[in-house]
Amino acid sequence: MDSILNTLSSLLFAGWSSLLDYLAAHVLLCLVPAFIIAGFMSSMIPKETITRYLGPKASKWISYPASAFGGFILAVCSCTILPLFAGIWKRGAGLGPAITFLFVGPAINILAITYTGAAIGFDIAVARLVLSIAFGIVIGLAMAWIFRKEETARTLQMTEAGMFEQSAQVKPAIWVVFLLLVAVLIVGTLQIDLLTNVYAQIRLPFEINPQLRDSLSAVNLTFQGALLIILLVFIGLTAWKGFENVFSGFNRWTYVAIGLIAFTIIVASPKEEIGSIIIGINGRLIGEALVLTALGAVISRSFTKDELSGWIWETWKFVKQIFPLLIVGVFLAGIAKEIIPAVWVQTIAGRNTLFANLVGVLFGVFMYFPTLVEVPVARMFLDLGMARGPLLAYLLADPELSLQSILVLNGVMGRKKTAVYVSLVALMSTSAGYLFGLLLAAS
Template identity: 30%
Template sequence: MWQIALREGLNTILTYLDPLHLLLGIVPAFLISGAIAALLDRESILRFFGPGANKWIAISIASIAGAILAVCSCSILPMFTSMYKVGAGIGPASSFLYSGPAINTAAIFISAAMLGKIGWVRSFSAIVLAFMIGVVMDLFFGKAQIREMKEKGMKTSSSSASIPWKGLLVIFMLVAVYMVGSNIYKGILMVAALVIGYLLFDKEQRINWYRESWSLFKLIFPILIAGVFVASALKVFVPGSVIVKLFGAENFVSNIFSSLIGALLYFSTLTEVPITRSLIEMGMSSGSAIAFLLAGPALSLPSMILINRIMGLKRGMTYIILVILFSALAGSVYELIF
């Protein structure tokens, strides 16, 4: 059993370290996060997403931002880290952290194609959950964040900042890497973003961009590799019969178990859809499937470790509990309605 688990973990790491996956899937995420920190004016972040900005507008925008991305929970972390580091409010930052992996265009249509009604409900529920998580996180920690920033002499809002179009152009081109299917187009877009960034920004700004990207890479990537290995190896110790027994009943307890297991395991982008379909065929209830789909892409063992490291234990664990609890509640609501 241990040998199989070791083999599974190593195989997943080898897949994760595939050169194309690294170059076109991981590197753009860190370049985006570095660009947010170095190429966007901090005043602009504060104007639209800062703790002092209109939280309803900021959280609403952040809740649907994931629709333009197709990234896993690990790839969204460097982007979230940069937003949070620059001064984004904890409410919109948390909504963005959830919506990135949970609500992307590819997931919406592939879920609908493979899972039917469950797929559509998953997509709608993810937007609602992203908004709810942002609101609750702001309610719990928003005032404390503003107080902490003021104690450090940091501004919490800005109404006069101009739109940083040059930085946004580079970031948009890097985001577009996740929106196209062909690896050739992905490569062209990434090279074009680097070239345009080189032309639009001076030497100091470019060095800051690369330095921020590398700093986040060193902070996050080693933990990701270790976490991916552990989460993949754990799958070997969870027999299919146990999964069906735990997740087959249509009740809240079953949904909580499903949400929790989904949160612990690591899923590459969209792999949760065929996995969920197989589990449904094995006897998983529809509510548990919803909970699994909502919690699985948004969390993983490595991402939970990093979230706590970035946000602090109290705020990080609150976010994790909210994702697991709200996902289970969404599954129960689905069972009541359908």
């Protein structure tokens, strides 16, 4: 009985430690800005601006890059992209651009790429970004060519649909705010000397209790990290009170939540060592303060409360949809890391072989995870010894080839198109992981 309790305690502690590390290290400067950007794009950039370029009348040089950009802008998960794909394809988009949109959307949305870079490494994040765009376009072109006769007949029947003749205006302030939001994200995550160098130091006007310091060190938390987790909890509570009914008007909790978000990003920026009460004023803190100030000035002058309400609601919707799943996924990944023997992972996928990369792809098919949860799972496998090539193959395939996605696509496109699409994704993901591993070995 004692051994069972000890094992259970060890597993729970592993999950808890993983969750604390995730909340302190990846959420504030990474996911919070990414959620805000995703909500901004969803509410402020009209879909007509994106989808009008995907129609059969558009040049391939326009429709395929536009579909890839549209997938990135919409920032949706694999379950959400399916009805969007079905909608634009049924209403007149070419099969090729629609497939590109389908592939790129869940693979390179701002949340996925940002979190991949922060949790696993920017080499994997950049490879995932570039290859997802390239594969999306190549697979779209291949599907359009393979089924060109069917698509020609279909296009003739649907030229009067009119969906892609619509237009929408985007005011310049939207692009200014978008760039400033991206700057918040970049300043918070980019690892360069200008941002990481410490230019001054401040000693906190109190001493940390030794027992508290030891407790924090036991779970690899700094005082700053613990404070950020507490602030994150307060953000959640105030956001629930202030964002849930934001279309009814701003209340005091709305302003408190917005202020807490900005304040917490500032708190997350300085450098602090474990067990220390000395805060380093680095370039990241200075940069975030400047960008947030500029952002506040532009927003206050250029947007109505109705527009801001839409932005807040879309952001809050993303958070409610994704963040709880992330919490559960990170916790379970921490437990799984404790359970799975590292030798298993090292034996099956510890080397960069075609078989190991195929295993990564197959794992993505049969073990579907909601958006972003695949990242902590990938981090777990990396820690257990998986080679980076198979890891990339898994990250490329997971958003595209879950069993439920395959079943839905079968109902939308038919068996033949679905089989070809799945085969192309599996082949390219396996090959990409293998070649990426060879490139790393040669460098």
